[in-house]
Amino acid sequence: xxxxxxxxxxxxxxxxxxxxxxxxxxxxxxxxxxxxxxxxxxxxxxxxxxxxxxxxxxxxxxxxxxxxxxxxxxxxxxxxxxxxxxxxxxxxxxxxxxxxxxxxxxxxxxxxxxxxxxxxxxxxxxxxxxxxxxxxxxxxxxxxxxxxxxxxxxxxxxxxxxxxxxxxxxxxxxxxxxxxxxxxxxxxxxxxxxxxxxxxxxxxxxxxxxxxxxxxxxxxxxxxxxxxxxxxxxxxxxxxxxxxxx
Amino acid sequence: xxxxxxxxxxxxxxxxxxxxxxxxxxxxxxxxxxxxxxxxxxxxxxxxxxxxxxxxxxxxxxxxxxxxxxxxxxxxxxxxxxxxxxxxxxxxxxxxxxxxxxxxxxxxxxxxxxxxxxxxxxxxxxxxxxxxxxxxxxxxxxxxxxxxxxxxxxxxxxxxxxxxxxxxxxxxxxxxxxxxxxxxxxxxxxxxxxxxxxxxxxxxxxxxxxxxxxxxxxxxxxxxxxxxxxxxxxxxxxxxxxxxxxxxxxxxxxxxxxxxxxxxxxxxxxxxxxxxxxxxxxxxxxxxxxxxxxxxxxxxxxxxxxxxxxxxxxxxxxxxxxxxxxxxxxxxxxxxxxxxxxxxxxxxxxxxxxxxxxxxxxxxxxxxxxxxxxxxxxxxxxxxxxxxxxxxxxxxxxxxxxxxxxxxxxxxxxxxxxxxxxxxxxxxxxxxxxxxxxxxxxxxxxxxxxxxxxxx
Numbered sequence: 001x002x003x004x005x006x007x008x009x010x011x012x013x014x015x016x017x018x019x020x021x022x023x024x025x026x027x028x029x030x031x032x033x034x035x036x037x038x039x040x041x042x043x044x045x046x047x048x049x050x051x052x053x054x055x056x057x058x059x060x061x062x063x064x065x066x067x068x069x070x071x072x073x074x075x076x077x078x079x080x081x082x083x084x085x086x087x088x089x090x091x092x093x094x095x096x097x098x099x100x101x102x103x104x105x106x107x108x109x110x111x112x113x114x115x116x117x118x119x120x121x122x123x124x125x126x127x128x129x130x131x132x133x134x135x136x137x138x139x140x141x142x143x144x145x146x147x148x149x150x151x152x153x154x155x156x157x158x159x160x161x162x163x164x165x166x167x168x169x170x171x172x173x174x175x176x177x178x179x180x181x182x183x184x185x186x187x188x189x190x191x192x193x194x195x196x197x198x199x200x201x202x203x204x205x206x207x208x209x210x211x212x213x214x215x216x217x218x219x220x221x222x223x224x225x226x227x228x229x230x231x232x233x234x235x236x237x238x239x240x241x242x243x244x245x246x
Numbered sequence: 247x248x249x250x251x252x253x254x255x256x257x258x259x260x261x262x263x264x265x266x267x268x269x270x271x272x273x274x275x276x277x278x279x280x281x282x283x284x285x286x287x288x289x290x291x292x293x294x295x296x297x298x299x300x301x302x303x304x305x306x307x308x309x310x311x312x313x314x315x316x317x318x319x320x321x322x323x324x325x326x327x328x329x330x331x332x333x334x335x336x337x338x339x340x341x342x343x344x345x346x347x348x349x350x351x352x353x354x355x356x357x358x359x360x361x362x363x364x365x366x367x368x369x370x371x372x373x374x375x376x377x378x379x380x381x382x383x384x385x386x387x388x389x390x391x392x393x394x395x396x397x398x399x400x401x402x403x404x405x406x407x408x409x410x411x412x413x414x415x416x417x418x419x420x421x422x423x424x425x426x427x428x429x430x431x432x433x434x435x436x437x438x439x440x441x442x443x444x445x446x447x448x449x450x451x452x453x454x455x456x457x458x459x460x461x462x463x464x465x466x467x468x469x470x471x472x473x474x475x476x477x478x479x480x481x482x483x484x485x486x487x488x489x490x491x492x493x494x495x496x497x498x499x500x501x502x503x504x505x506x507x508x509x510x511x512x513x514x515x516x517x518x519x520x521x522x523x524x525x526x527x528x529x530x531x532x533x534x535x536x537x538x539x540x541x542x543x544x545x546x547x548x549x550x551x552x553x554x555x556x557x558x559x560x561x562x563x564x565x566x567x568x569x570x571x572x573x574x575x576x577x578x579x580x581x582x583x584x585x586x587x588x589x590x591x592x593x594x595x596x597x598x599x600x601x602x603x604x605x606x607x608x609x610x611x612x613x614x615x616x617x618x619x620x621x622x623x624x625x626x627x628x629x630x631x632x633x634x635x636x637x638x639x640x641x642x643x644x645x646x647x648x649x650x651x652x653x654x655x656x657x658x659x660x661x662x663x664x665x666x667x668x669x670x671x672x673x674x675x676x677x678x679x680x681x682x683x684x685x686x687x688x689x690x691x692x693x694x695x696x697x698x699x700x701x702x
Contacts, residue, residue, distance in 0.1 A: 009645070009655075010684075011691065012655075012690050012691045013655055013659065013686075013690055014684040014685070014686065015687075015691075016687055017687075018691075019691030019695070020691065020694060023695070035691075035699070037648070037692065037695070038648040039648075040645045040646070040651040041645045043645065045641065046638055046642055046645075047618075048599065048618070049621065049625065050623075050625025050626070051625050051642070053626070054642040058645045058646045061645075061646045061648075086618075133598070133599070133600035133601055134601075136601075137605055138601065144602070144605050146557065146602060146605035146606040147605055148283050148286070148288035149289065176559045176602070178559065178598060179598065180599060181599075183597070183598045183599070184677060185676040186251060187250070187254060187595070187596060188251070188676050188680070189251065189258045190251075190258065190560055190563050190564055191598070192681065193258050193261075193264065193563050194598070197268070219684050222682075223677070223681030223684065224680065226681075226682040227681055227682050
């Protein structure tokens with residue numbers, strides 16, 4: 001099984017430790033992982049701004065880069081969702097269909113493909129789990145609070161394998177953090193207010209760290225906290241699975 | 247700054263009030279969750295409702311004609327209005343024919359959409375909205391801020407103040423029971439004097455020609471039962487095929503809207519009362535056009551429960567008035583661009599695309615997907631600022647080419663690392679107004695990979 005590791009542009013630039021943790025974790029689990037150096041971005045920022053047609057060359061570049069792999073795995077529910085859902089405007093060639101079908105978020109890959117049932121990791125902290133929206137409602141990584149169904153969460157399922165980890169119960173377990181890509185600047189006032197409200201929920205429940213499957217949400221929440229000098233550390237869940245400590 | 251972001255910023259400037267507004271609506275969302283979870287087959291019910299609506303919309307012409315035929319047979323009079331103007335004129339003609347001087351109205355966002363009240367008032371007809379929330383905003387001369395709870399933006403102290411001024415209640419009174427009682431007494435006299443009653447329609451049943459109205463206050467029934475002349479105004483998407491389909495929707499509607507198992511009153515009006523007249527006005531006002539738009543057609547499935555507003559993290563923190571349209575929130579943001587693309591070009595962007603609206607919707611409208619699709623049209627039609635368009639063109643070039651991506655990100659990293667803070671946090675840095683930019687590590691993942699793990 002040949003895995004192509006997709007590290008979203010902003011993770012590459014600002015959160016290399018998340019890329020490193022993803023790579024190390026997958027290798028530890030015995031996957032043959034390669035990071036194709038020509039990759040850039042999935043094109044979501046353009047498309048969500050209304051320019052999906054302009055993003056077509058970006059999409060084509062992505063498909064070309066990742067078509068040779070059996071799976072395309074990324075530590076991002078949002079970018080994965082974009083490829084799976086919105087690359088539908090490309091001609092449905094074999095390569096395009098393959099890349100769309102086989103693009104998986106880390107949580108999906110670990111649960112659905114690797115059937116992960118144990119992990120060597122120890123994290124004796126109270127975790128506030130932030131369910132990023134595109135992973136939650138786009139990829140259905142967890143049961144959303146709106147829907148009537150049995151409760152599950154793939155991220156929670158893999159984190160539950162970690163020794164001594166604890167979770168806090170939030171008042172609003174899956175409300176949006178307000179990042180939303182260009183929304184964060186288009187609607188700055190609401191975006192920040194949503195972020196502050198999420199942080200307050202985690203803080204009031206005694207979370208020692210906020211964990212999510214998308215660094216974009218965490219970049220936004222961290223940015224607000226650092227400005228207010230009230231830092232709760234943020235981590236991607238793969239960092240915890242890979243043994244990172246606070 | 248365009249309109250919604252500015253109005254939202256103004257709303258949020260009062261943070262305590264924003265928190266109050268957000269929490270008031272969140273409570274309704276939680277009630278809805280509790281009631282929905284009490285119905286084991288909730289998701290199947292949503293699917294069924296969605297399919298009934300899809301089916302109806304794809305045969306709308308024949309169901310409307312069937313409805314008309316049966317309504318006429320029942321003795322009702324049916325009118326067709328192409329737009330708001332035609333609707334208002336039809337209502338006025340009916341009222342003038344009966345020399346109506348006083349009209350009681352209830353439960354109609356459609357007449358808000360058509361601006362019926364000011365039109366009739368200009369003709370010397372007194373119009374009294376009889377739903378409590380509607381009456382409050384009518385007294386305040388404000389538009390509704392929510393389709394189910396039109397005065398949700400007002401605190402009870404403000405309503406007490408308003409009633410003191412308009413209904414001579416005690417100054418400083420805030421007890422909801424006392425204030426509601428005052429409104430009841432005030433409305434009672436209007437019910438008794440009214441020459442005609444007008445209501446909206448929740449469901450029009452093709453098979454029977456009857457209309458169904460779901461309310462909690464009983465005001466629609468009181469108006470309709472007392473006045474000799476009754477008028478029901480409905481958007482043409484309100485029709486459903488059979489009587490037995492109704493149960494699917496009534497089970498979903500109140501649970502989704504207010505977290506009640508069913509509205510207190512579910513009234514079925516089939517024919518005029520002895521000696522009375524019953525009119526039904528079927529309104530298009532842009533709906534046929536929306537039906538013709540493949541990507542946006544299913545927005546017409548909406549049963550106006552308002553659940554998408556209650557769940558929307560943006561609506562809860564910006565208030566209904568920030569949308570500048572009768573139907574605010576996520577559903578409003580996919581209906582308005584079809585009405586005036588330029589005027590409402592800001593609304594599809596008033597969303598983080600979190601998707602909660604689509605999952606809460608009882609008829610499964612893919613609201614957030616439609617927001618995304620409207621964004622594409624707005625950009626293509628050139629309604630976004632030039633600077634943004636240029637920036638996006640450049641980004642597309644950079645992101646589709648590995649060499650230029652490398653070069654551009656190298657420069658960006660240098661700027662972020664070495665530019666002095668005052669220059670980095672100029673006013674033009676909107677991200678940085680209330681947030682820190684991410685810290686820039688010395689190496690990217692790509693650099694690290696090259697040095698450590700490149701096994702190719």
